[in-house]
Amino acid sequence: MKQLLSELDRDARVPVWQQIYNLLMMEIRAGTLGPEGKLPSANSLAARFAVNRHTIRQALKALEDDGVAESRQGSGTFLVRRVVDYPISNKTRFSDIVLAQGMAPSGHILQARKRVASKEVADALVLGKRAQVILVERTVAADGVVVGIGRHFYPSAGMAGFEKTVFECHNLTEALARHGIETYFRKSTTVSARLPSSREARLLNQPVSEPVLVSKALNVDRNGKPIEFGMALFLANRVRLQFDSDSDSDRLGL
Amino acid sequence: MKQLLSELDRDARVPVWQQIYNLLMMEIRAGTLGPEGKLPSANSLAARFAVNRHTIRQALKALEDDGVAESRQGSGTFLVRRVVDYPISNKTRFSDIVLAQGMAPSGHILQARKRVASKEVADALVLGKRAQVILVERTVAADGVVVGIGRHFYPSAGMAGFEKTVFECHNLTEALARHGIETYFRKSTTVSARLPSSREARLLNQPVSEPVLVSKALNVDRNGKPIEFGMALFLANRVRLQFDSDSDSDRLGL
DNA sequence: ACTGATTTGTGCGTATGTATC
DNA sequence: TGATACATACGCACAAATCAG
Numbered sequence: 001m002k003q004l005l006s007e008l009d010r011d012a013r014v015p016v017w018q019q020i021y022n023l024l025m026m027e028i029r030a031g032t033l034g035p036e037g038k039l040p041s042a043n044s045l046a047a048r049f050a051v052n053r054h055t056i057r058q059a060l061k062a063l064e065d066d067g068v069a070e071s072r073q074g075s076g077t078f079l080v081r082r083v084v085d086y087p088i089s090n091k092t093r094f095s096d097i098v099l100a101q102g103m104a105p106s107g108h109i110l111q112a113r114k115r116v117a118s119k120e121v122a123d124a125l126v127l128g129k130r131a132q133v134i135l136v137e138r139t140v141a142a143d144g145v146v147v148g149i150g151r152h153f154y155p156s157a158g159m160a161g162f163e164k165t166v167f168e169c170h171n172l173t174e175a176l177a178r179h180g181i182e183t184y185f186r187k188s189t190t191v192s193a194r195l196p197s198s199r200e201a202r203l204l205n206q207p208v209s210e211p212v213l214v215s216k217a218l219n220v221d222r223n224g225k226p227i228e229f230g231m232a233l234f235l236a237n238r239v240r241l242q243f244d245s246d247s248d249s250d251r252l253g254l
Numbered sequence: 255m256k257q258l259l260s261e262l263d264r265d266a267r268v269p270v271w272q273q274i275y276n277l278l279m280m281e282i283r284a285g286t287l288g289p290e291g292k293l294p295s296a297n298s299l300a301a302r303f304a305v306n307r308h309t310i311r312q313a314l315k316a317l318e319d320d321g322v323a324e325s326r327q328g329s330g331t332f333l334v335r336r337v338v339d340y341p342i343s344n345k346t347r348f349s350d351i352v353l354a355q356g357m358a359p360s361g362h363i364l365q366a367r368k369r370v371a372s373k374e375v376a377d378a379l380v381l382g383k384r385a386q387v388i389l390v391e392r393t394v395a396a397d398g399v400v401v402g403i404g405r406h407f408y409p410s411a412g413m414a415g416f417e418k419t420v421f422e423c424h425n426l427t428e429a430l431a432r433h434g435i436e437t438y439f440r441k442s443t444t445v446s447a448r449l450p451s452s453r454e455a456r457l458l459n460q461p462v463s464e465p466v467l468v469s470k471a472l473n474v475d476r477n478g479k480p481i482e483f484g485m486a487l488f489l490a491n492r493v494r495l496q497f498d499s500d501s502d503s504d505r506l507g508l
Numbered sequence: 509a510c511t512g513a514t515t516t517g518t519g520c521g522t523a524t525g526t527a528t529c
Numbered sequence: 530t531g532a533t534a535c536a537t538a539c540g541c542a543c544a545a546a547t548c549a550g
Contacts, residue, residue, distance in 0.1 A: 083446075085444065088497060187498070188496065188497065188498045189496065189497040189498075190339065190494045190495065190496045190497075191445050191467070191494065191495040191496075191497070192337075192467065192490050192493070192494045192495070193447030193465045193466070193467050193490035194465060194490055194491075195463070195464075195465060209449075209463065210449075211447045211448060211449060211465030211490070212447070213445070213446065213447050236446055236447035236448055236465070237448075239446070240444045240445065240446045241444065241445040241446070242442065242443065242444045242445075243342060243442070243443040243444075243445070243497055244441070244442045244443075269536080269537060269538090270537080270538070271537080271538085295514075295515055295516085296515075296516070297514085297515075297516095305538075305539085306538060306539045306540070307516095307539095307540095308537095308538070308539070308540090309537085309538060309539080311516085311517090312537085312538095314516095325515095325516060325517085326515090326516075326546080326547085327515075327516045327517060327545065327546045327547080328514080328515055328516060328517095328545065328546030328547035328548080329514095329515070329516075329546075329547055329548080330514090330515065330516080330547090331515090331516080
C-alpha cells in the first residue's frame with residue numbers, strides 16, 4: 001500500500017535514491033537542510049525516508065559527485081562551501097564566471113527606473129547636481145542561490161527608454177547593445193564591506209548580521225567617457241573577489 | 255571676575271572661537287564627542303560654552319576647513335569619515351598610501367615566530383604538508399588609529415632568523431631587505447569579508463559585529479617563486495581597497 | 509503628503525579691542 | 530592724538546534643508 005505521508009513514490013519510474021537526491025538538493029538549495037553545512041547522518045536520513053542506509057548513501061554519493069557535498073569518514077557529510085571566485089579582469093562577465101565554475105547563472109531585474117542622481121553617483125558619472133540617471137537593480141544568482149545584488153546607474157541622456165528595454169531583454173548586456181553600447185571598460189574599482197540593510201539582507205536571503213562585500217566600479221567607453229556606475233553587493237560568505245596580476249604586476253607593500 | 259568653572263579664558267590672547275576649536279578637536283581625537291560621528295548642534299554647543307552661536311560657527315568652520323568635520327544644512331555637523339583608500343597597484347606600500355592621504359602611518363609587530371604551515375598557507379606557497387613557515391603578525395595604523403592587521407607567512411627555508419630580524423627593524427621592508435629580498439610582486443589577490451574574531455576585534459578596536467575586509471595575496475619573486483603569503487584584515491569602516499585599471503583595462507560584466 | 513520642530517546658513521546691526529597710518 | 534581698518538564677539542531674525550511623527 002502506498003504511504004500517503006511519504007515524500008517518495010516507490011512506484012515511480014525514477015529510482016528511489018534519485019528521488020531522495022532530488023529532495024535533498026531542493027532542501028539544500030532552500031537552505032533548510034542541516035544546521036551550518038552539516039547534513040543529517042545517513043542513519044537519520046534512512047529513518048526519515050524509511051529506506052535502507054545504502055539507498056541514502058547512493059543519494060549522498062550523487063551529491064558528492066556533483067561537488068555539492070563532501071563526506072568525511074567518522075565525521076559526517078558536509079555541504080561544500082561553494083564560493084564564487086569573482087575575478088576582476090579583462091572581458092569577464094558574471095555569467096561566464098559562474099559557468100566556468102560549473103554553476104548556473106541566473107537572476108532577475110528588481111527595478112529599472114529614472115531617478116535623480118545622488119551625490120556619489122553624480123560625481124562618479126561627472127554629471128550635474130540634479131541630473132537624471134537610470135537605475136537598474138537586479139539580483140545575481142549562481143546555482144539558483146542569490147549571491148549578489150547589482151545596482152547600475154546610467155546617465156539618462158542618450159539612454160532614453162533604457163529602463164523599458166531592460167525588461168524586454170533577459171540580459172543586461174543585450175539591453176545595452178540595443179542602446180548602442182557594445183563595449184565598456186572598467187576604469188576603477190573600490191571594494192569595501194558592511195552589514196546589509198534589512199531589505200538587502202532579505203534579497204540576499206541572509207541575516208543582517210552577516211557582512212556583504214561592496215564593490216563600486218566606474219565603467220567608461222573607449223574615449224574614457226563614463227557610461228555606467230555600478231555598485232554590487234555580494235554575500236561575503238559565498239563570493240571572493242579576485243584580482244590577478246599579469247607579468248606587469250600589481251604589488252602590495254603591506 | 256573670572257569664572258573658575260568655565261573651559262574658556264576670555265582674557266587670554268587666543269580668540270574664544272579658537273579655544274573652542276582646540277577643545278573640540280581634543281575631544282574628537284579622544285572620541286568623546288558626539289555619538290556616532292554627529293557633533294552636538296551649534297545651539298547646544300553655544301549653551302555649553304556660554305557663547306554666541308556665531309562663535310561656535312567659527313570654531314566649526316575651522317574644523318570644516320581642516321577636513322575634520324562637515325556640516326549639512328538642516329541635518330547637523332558630522333565628523334568626516336576618514337577612509338583610507340588602499341590602491342592595489344604597482345609598487346605601493348601601506349606607508350606611502352597613508353602618507354599620500356595626509357595621514358601618519360604607524361603600527362607594531364604583534365608576534366614573529368616559526369610555525370607549521372596550515373593547509374591554506376602551504377598550498378599558496380607550494381610547500382610540503384608539514385613545512386615550517388615564519389609568521390609575522392602586525393598591526394597597521396593611520397593617524398594613530400589601527401585600521402588593519404597583517405599576517406605574513408614566509409617559507410622558513412632561506413629565511414633563517416627572520417623572526418628575530420623583524421624585531422630589530424621598525425620596518426618590514428627593511429627586515430626583508432636584510433634577508434636579500436629587495437623586490438617582490440603581487441601575483442594574485444582575493445578579497446572577501448567576514449566578522450572578526452574577538453581577538454581580532456580587540457586588536458582593531460572595534461565591535462565584533464562590524465565586518466572586516468579580508469585580503470589574501472601571494473607575492474612572488476622575479477622568477478615567479480612564491481616568497482610570501484599575506485593575509486590582511488582591514489576595518490571595513492575605514493578602508494576601501496581600490497583597483498584601478500589603466501588603458502589595458504579590467505572589466506566587469508555584472 | 510503635510511506639519512512642526514530642529515538644525516544649519518545667512519544677513520544685518522552693534523560693540524569692543526587692537527593694529528596701522 | 531586721531532582716523533581708519535580689521536578681527537572678535539554678541540544679539541536678533543529669517544531662510545533653507547532635514548527629520549520625525
